Structures are given as C-alpha cells and as structure tokens.
Amino acid sequence: MRTDIIKYNFSGHETFHCRGFWLKKGFDYANKPDAVFNDSAVVELGVGRNMVGSIRYWLRAFGLFDGKDQLNELAQKIFQDKGLDPYLEDEGTLWLLHYSLIRNKSRASIYHLIFGELRKIKPEFTKLHFKALALEKDNSANENTIDKDFSVFIRTYFSKPSKDIEESFSGLLTELGLLHDLGRKDELKNPVYRIENRRQLAIPKEIVLYTILDNESYGDSISFNSLFESHESPGNVFCFNKDNLETILTEIEKDFQGVVYKNDAGIKELQFKGDKPNKYKVLEKYYGQ
Secondary structure, three states: OOOOOOOOOOOOOOOOOOOOOHHHHHHHHHOOOOOOOOOOHHHHHOOOHHHHHHHHHHHHHOOOEOOOOOEOHHHHHHHOOOOOOOOOOOHHHHHHHHHHHHHOOOOOHHHHHHHHHHHHHOOEEOHHHHHHHHHHHOOOOOHHHHHHHHHHHHHHHOOOOOOOHHHHOOOOOHHHOOEEEEEEEOOOOOEEEEEOOOOHHHOOHHHHHHHHHHOOOOOOEEEHHHHHHOOOOHHHHOOOOHHHHHHHHHHHHHHOOOEEEEEEOOEEEEEEOOOOOOHHHHHHHHOOO
C-alpha cells in the first residue's frame, strides 16, 4: 500500500493573506481553555467571521497546530509571551515560518509546489503555469479556487501599494524579498514572476540547521545534493545557490560541535558525530536564550 500520496489543498484562507499580527493573536486565543474557532471567536479576536476561519487556516498552514488543532511545541517556543519572538521582530523567525509553510504540503499545497517544483521547471512563471501544475497534481481541483489561492500566494510574498486598505497590508513574508514581479505580462495580461533569493547569506545559520534537524528523512550523514535539491531541503526552501549553501554549511560546522561538513575527493556531505543537536536548543542559541 502506498503511503506517500499527497492530498492537495488550495483553499481555507477565505482569500485573506496572513497579516503580521494574526499568528500571535490566534496563538493567544488558541491557548485558552476550550477555545473554538467559530462565531464565538469573532468578539475575542476582533475580526470578522471569515477572518476567524482564515486565522485558524494560517495557524495550520504555518505548522503551529498539531493534527488535532492543538498548539504544538514550535508554536509555544515562538509565541508564548516570553517566547523566542512572539511579535515577529526578528527576520530569522520569518525564514523559519517560511520553511514551516513550505513543508506543510497537505495544508497549504501551493507553497510546496511553487518552491519545490514550479520555479524549477518555469523560472519565470504566471498564474496559468501554476494552474496547469495544480491541475496536473489534482485534476479534481476547482479552477476558481486555484486562482484565489495564487492571489493569496502573491500577497503573502509580494506587496505593492493599493487603494484598498485591506489589500494594502503587507503579507507576512514580503520582507524576505523572494518573489519578484518582472514588470511584464504574458499574452493574456497575466503578470510574470520569478522567485530569487538575493540575500542568501543573510539567512541565520541556526535557522538553516534547525530545518535540517527537523527533517525526519535525514540520517547522520546527508549528501550535499540532498541538502541542495530535495523538496524540504535548505537549498530548495531558501533558494540557495550551491556556493552559498556550502558557505552556510561550513559556518554551521565551525559553530556546532559534532557537526562536520566534509568535502573530500568530490564527495560532499554533512555529518553528525555522536548525538545530533536538539533543534530547539539551536533556536534558543540564535535568539540568545
């Protein structure tokens, strides 16, 4: 029996991109006893009914809920009042959330597909390119739903001035500068986009190491190619080129005992000697706790 079949999802956000304060607001509410994201949450969250559903969606999409919609350890580490970065003041947290969003393929499939596949087969892409890929993965998906999902993706990673006050709020991950509007359109007037990380070495090495430790498919020895190419690898998630990924891995080796980056006779791999570092201890080191 196959266990690797992905159930794709392109809905749930109610067409709202995640606002900067929503995750903390949603965390504080979900942390209360018997909290339920229904009409009773409208007053406590101070948003409309559809936004209540959207906040719950984004808590799920960013991997802050477990399978039973209970706040998980990552959520507690970041968002509790004396947590690592409850108000998202450190850009490293945004890179961490970006990673968590991409790996959550069954909750928010578009991010997994665009960063893991579309940008590689179509370095310059439009909504139509994504729609074709989404329908290839799930031919039962609703085209209108896919269109709306793509619009939310754009607003999550790219902001531009708007007369609509609601739409003028920047998406949570626009500061990362990963999505670029190339300033031209295809023959059907669809804007053309490109994903490119122009600040690769600004990504904290501790965040990169966390993503490696968080990946259950990695053993004690991980090939460079796997770290560069696989769907949830740092190379893929953070859009590294090979030279910059190698630079980051070398920095990790210098700062973490028992972590070795080997480049011998053309064989490149990251090795863990003895016990692997605890991924949350790595985060605490980054945030100075």
